Amino acid sequence: MAEFEASDEVLLLRQAASGSREAFEQLVRMHQAAVRWFLLRSLRDQAAADDLAQDVFLAAYQNLAACRSEAGLRGWLLGIARNMAAQHVRGESRRRARERGPLATKLAQWRIEQLEQEPEEGQEHERKLAALRGCVELLPPESRRVVEEHYFRRQSAEAIARQKGRTAGSVRMMLLRVRKVLADCMRKKLAHYR
């Protein structure tokens, strides 16, 4: 987004609405990260998030004329994404209530409530991603190694436990605590922006 001025977006929107594929492609490129990030946060499933993100852009393309440029395309896209995410979570929750059990079903309900109450993110995702990257760098070596093994090398807690001579439970607890540290660190970093 940094490369583009608002006036560029207005122009691109106008061109896309009159059928320019190149203009729409540019708009997708500008906003895909924000939409996918938002959906990934909401759905916790990258494949599902990307599938839904495609639907968001498809819906946007079909209704470009309805987008009022002064409201901002990103806000409009995130609004569509929020509605679709809530609908998706609700549908999944109903469809899979039996197999998922009561806790997953309840969490899905709470997630929908959270989605509906959440303010628009705007540029938040870029800041959050930068904060997350910065916070991982600040982790103590041992914690960073566990993050690296689990999240980057896709090692299971069991595999890490075997390497370290610990129990899988202790590795899972360690990951939980590292995520808490990361969450606190991110909150502090993001507070600087506000």
Add this chain to the structure above:
Amino acid sequence: MDARQYEELASRWVAGDPLAPDEEQLLLEWLENRPNARTALMDDETLDSLLHSWACLDETAEDFVQDCLRGIADAGVNGLPAAAAVGSPSIAAPPVVAPPIVVRKPRDDAGRVKSKGGLFAGKTIRWATVAAACCAVLLVTAIGWRWVAGGRQPGEKNQLASHSTDNHIVQPNPPGAFVTLAKCSAGAAWETPHSEGDRLAVGELKLAAGTVELHFDKGTVCCLAGPATAELRSADEVFLKYGSVSARVPPPAVGFAVATPLARIVDLGTEFDVCVKDAGVTETLVRRGRISLGSQNGQESLGSPIELVAGSLDRATVSVHGLAAEARPVTTVARGSDGRFLGRMTVQSKTAEFHSRAAFDAFRVEAFKQLGQDPGQFANKWAGLADAAVRRKREGSPPKTAPINPRSEPSTAASRRNVPPAAPVDDQTVEVEENGKKVSITDSKDSGITVTITESVNGNKKTTKVRAADTADLAQKNPEAHRFYRKYFHPRPKNGKSK
């Protein structure tokens, strides 16, 4: 429950480990009474997902953009100029079916293999995203690791790699090549002479450490994690002797198989992991879709395969008892995150099957006792043991858990279809419409699966009807019908019709 116990349960929940029903209830009650804990758990789940996927957003951006545009073109959305759609290779690229003619994949200025936008071009846009996700996982490994460990940015020269691809002599495109070694993680170290960009035919791969990504020409993407020894057997099969592999298989490649010393895992449209440990012990987990898991002893298949389904009966371990040289019992234990269970023991093609963990454990103890007492005579005793188990099951109490296959009689014989636990007891029909095609899917306990696709071709109505005994059969007969089944058919316990 105290705070420590809560943390333990929460860490397991977020990690995706199954909780017992009473543990799940405890956690639910705790969260219901504590809004802050609830928010914290949801935030933690979110952070966990983001850590798993963050680098994907950058690395798969271009794939995503192209997928979007193809999706719009495929959907025939008003406003997209037809001429642009036809004339633009990024929108209207034909499906890639022939092997690429280049030895190496194209690289960007930083020397990295470029993203494979177009590999799944055409009708399988959604799978392209899934495949991109798979690549991203390895990119996270390669780029994220470098970034975290060294503080460098993606694209900077990697000084940590054990084997620099710069010094590797490019393997010529060997005759019959069907795989591209697309990406290697920073720490990838080979025992066999391979490097990123190689085109590979039938042959052995020995990876000492790190992870590599294999792109099969039909679209399957396999992430191999070392230490691993694998053999590329054909465009549809890899033999994993040791190590682990994650496979993502797009619809055109359904039927892709991972063979191990003790099992053969056949994809039914899916995403799955396989890990082979010492003595060939094979663990598998279905992440999305379904797979068929057959046990085998060397080349010999043992009994009928079972079907594992993501979110249900989704993981299994196949192992062998090594005491008896002639009659080695191969054991398959399948479990679901919802507590479902299937245990099988097979000796020389005769199988005893259980749906209750307790009954299976008791049987296994008895069988191993007999085996230990007289290994030489075990083969003779086995038939009697297995038959007695089946008789007890027929005469005695029903299994404690729901049967894996409600349609089949408890038997040592091969079952027609191992349906997932949530399969319908009676007939179920789903009717949907996609891109102008009307699709009716019926799953019947008597006549199997019937998929009817009605579409308009050149103004004429065309109806395609596919009947199949099970999902594997359906995938073989008509991949499109199989795709519809996977996408829209959600088995439910009661008879009825949904729309």
